[in-house]
Amino acid sequence: ATFGTLSDRLADTFRNLRTKGKLSAADVDGTVREIRRALLEADVSLDVVKAFTAKVRDRALGNEVSKALNPAQQVVQIVNEELVGILGGQHRRLQFAKKPPTVIMLAGLQGAGKTTLAGKLAKWLVKDGHTPMLVAADLQRPNAVNQLQVVGSQAGVHVFAPEPGNGVGDPVRVAKDAVKYAERQQYDTVIVDTAGRLGVDAELMKQAANIRKAVDPDEVLFVIDAMIGQDAVATAKAFQDGVDFTGVVLSKLDGDARGGAALSVASVTGRPIIFASTGESLDDFEPFHPDRMASRILDLGDMLTLIEQAQEAFDEDEARKVAEKIASDQFTLDDFLGQMQQLRGAGSLKKMIGMLPGAGQMKQQLDQFDEKEIVRTEAIIQSMTPAERKNHKLLNGSRRLRIARGSGMTVTDVNQLIARFEQAAKMMRTVARGGVPQIPGMGPI
Ligand code: GDP
Numbered sequence: 001a002t003f004g005t006l007s008d009r010l011a012d013t014f015r016n017l018r019t020k021g022k023l024s025a026a027d028v029d030g031t032v033r034e035i036r037r038a039l040l041e042a043d044v045s046l047d048v049v050k051a052f053t054a055k056v057r058d059r060a061l062g063n064e065v066s067k068a069l070n071p072a073q074q075v076v077q078i079v080n081e082e083l084v085g086i087l088g089g090q091h092r093r094l095q096f097a098k099k100p101p102t103v104i105m106l107a108g109l110q111g112a113g114k115t116t117l118a119g120k121l122a123k124w125l126v127k128d129g130h131t132p133m134l135v136a137a138d139l140q141r142p143n144a145v146n147q148l149q150v151v152g153s154q155a156g157v158h159v160f161a162p163e164p165g166n167g168v169g170d171p172v173r174v175a176k177d178a179v180k181y182a183e184r185q186q187y188d189t190v191i192v193d194t195a196g197r198l199g200v201d202a203e204l205m206k207q208a209a210n211i212r213k214a215v216d217p218d219e220v221l222f223v224i225d226a227m228i229g230q231d232a233v234a235t236a237k238a239f240q241d242g243v244d245f246t247g248v249v250l251s252k253l254d255g256d257a258r259g260g261a262a263l264s265v266a267s268v269t270g271r272p273i274i275f276a277s278t279g280e281s282l283d284d285f286e287p288f289h290p291d292r293m294a295s296r297i298l299d300l301g302d303m304l305t306l307i308e309q310a311q312e313a314f315d316e317d318e319a320r321k322v323a324e325k326i327a328s329d330q331f332t333l334d335d336f337l338g339q340m341q342q343l344r345g346a347g348s349l350k351k352m353i354g355m356l357p358g359a360g361q362m363k364q365q366l367d368q369f370d371e372k373e374i375v376r377t378e379a380i381i382q383s384m385t386p387a388e389r390k391n392h393k394l395l396n397g398s399r400r401l402r403i404a405r406g407s408g409m410t411v412t413d414v415n416q417l418i419a420r421f422e423q424a425a426k427m428m429r430t431v432a433r434g435g436v437p438q439i440p441g442m443g444p445i
Contacts, residue, residue, distance in 0.1 A: 003259040007299045009038035010079070017072040028060045031075065043229040043260025048086060048267050055082050080294055086263060087290035092247065092272035094287075097218045100188040101133075103179060105215065107208050107243050108223035109235060110196035113251030113277055115144065117223055118193045119151030120277060120285035125189055126157065133187040135178040136161040137171040137211060140195035148193055154282055158187070171195065171207060172214045179215050192217070200235060205242030212243055220245040221274065224261060226253050232261030233268050240269050251277035254284065259297070266290075331425045333389045337381045340374050376409060380417050383407040392418055 013034040017027070032053050039049045059065070059078045068074035096102045104121070106114040118134050125132045134152045136159060138144035145161045152159035160178040162170075175192050182190045194211055197204045212220060222245035224232055239245060248269070250262050253276050266273050273288045381389060383406035388394050395403075395418060404411045 003042070003262075003297045004256075006038055006042040006259050007297055009041070010035065010297070011299055013038065014072070014076050017075060023060070023065060023071045023075070025061060028057060028065075028075075032057045032060070035079065039260075039263070042258040042263065043232075045230075045233045045260070045264040045268060048264045051267075052082055052086055055085075076298065080298055083263075083294035083297060084290045086267045087293050088266040088272045088288075089290055091287065091289045091291075092274055094274060095218055095246075096189075100186075101179065101182040102189045102219075103192065103215050103217040104189065104219045104221060105175075105192045105194065105208075105212060105217040106221050106223055106249075107194055107239060107245060108196055109200070109225070110141065110198050112196060112223045112225045113249075114138075114196060114223045115147050115151055115193055116280065116282075117221075117249055117251065117275075117277055117285075118148060118191050119155045119282050121191055121275070122152070122157045123155040123282045124285060126155065130189050131187050132157050132189040132191055133178070133182050133185075134159045135175060135190060135192040137175045137178075137192050138195040139169055139171050139174070140197075144193070144195070151282070172210050175211045175215050190215075200238040200242075202242075205238070208239075208243040217246075219247055219274075221247050221249050222271070223249045223251055223277075224265060226250050226257040226259070226261045227255050229258060229260050233264050236265045236269050240271070245269075245271060247272050247274035249273070249275045249277060250288065254278040262293070333381050333384065333392050333421055336421050336424060337377060340377055376407075376413065377417060379407040380404075380409055380414055392421060 013031055016034075017023070017031055035056065036049055036053045039052065040046070044052075056075075056079055059082075060075050065071050065074045065078070094104075106118060108114050115138070122132045122134055134148055134155075134157055136145040136148045138148070139162070149159050149161065160174075160181055162174050171194065178192065179190055181187075192211065192215065194208050195204065220243065222236065222239050222243075224236060226232075228235065236248070248265055248271055250265070250273055253262065262273070265271075273290070276286055276288045276293075278284045278286065380403060383403045384395075388399065388403075395414075400411050400414045400418075403409075404414045407414075
């Protein structure tokens, strides 16, 4: 998955550091060199890599590290902070017009994921209490209007499209008419899908710029396919010069991209990444948080996103109960099982596990992960007595053996499950208390 190799490389670099007490200038230089190589291999643009490593090096040689109790951890912390910085710093929220309708225009190359994004954004807005409408201003591709209509019906929102033979070929007029229509019909958000080309070209830019002039959008979102690697920077700059945009959406972050686009675009254009698209279904979509992305890259686990998604998957009552239990240290194996079962309902268990700290290292197991895991977990937990489920500390050797026999598993399976449960409970307690999850073996950072 995206960032996989980069995460692995950085983890190796930090593992080497960890064995050192004090860091010499040579240690710092060696680390910075490795980080530099890892970033370049991930297709991050050279300018961004240079600026990034220079900052990390300066700080790593400075006072904050030499005075730190654990210099290696301090270096990880610095890399984390600087990563957050190049990803744009603070999360930037979507901006709405003071007087509706809010107009959001989408721009980007053909295949970047604009049409899909239109549906995702609409669905997300509906969930948030808005009344969005989609506009088919991509009149270039024969099937584009159709595709938007499909996406619109999946999201359950109205699609404004030119009548056949009326306004066909004039996307500027369609966009303008759409905004007027939205005002009359009281839609509060208008999402304008525009045409893309396979490569950057002047006519495409002019058309997009004209649409922008005509409807004066509150947001112009530049959608970029994270898989395009090195080309990301040039494409982003071309769109910035030709149309300009207020924010970026990274799409296909679920793919095998090496992550370079994500890491370059915000700092090269100075525009924030507002959303990330992570799959073909309309729910594979999330607001982009630079700090969470950085900790995902550094494999610190993305606990906040995980918790938010878990909360969506849970019914709210259940989520509140679990949160209370976690905070008061009463999270039990029963709760753990309940959580797993509910996550299965969310259908994205694998993705969520991928966000857990240390997931980078268990990627292989993760790829082999399947729903059978939940079935096994169920079998094991259901072979426990109610008292054992409430208090896993009761589970001594002979009880574990009994449970293994009862569930048709091995004692190793039972041990692994309990270890996983303990790790999850610990992480959740840390997060519930506002802490940062630990990197195994490194202590809190
Ligand atoms: P457009 O030409 O910019 O409108 O791009 P589309 O929305 O038509 O998307 C192009 C292709 O990419 C389609 O097959 C989409 O299903 C797919 N796609 C869009 N977003 C994502 C994503 O986040 N992840 C993956 N894996 N595929 C995506």
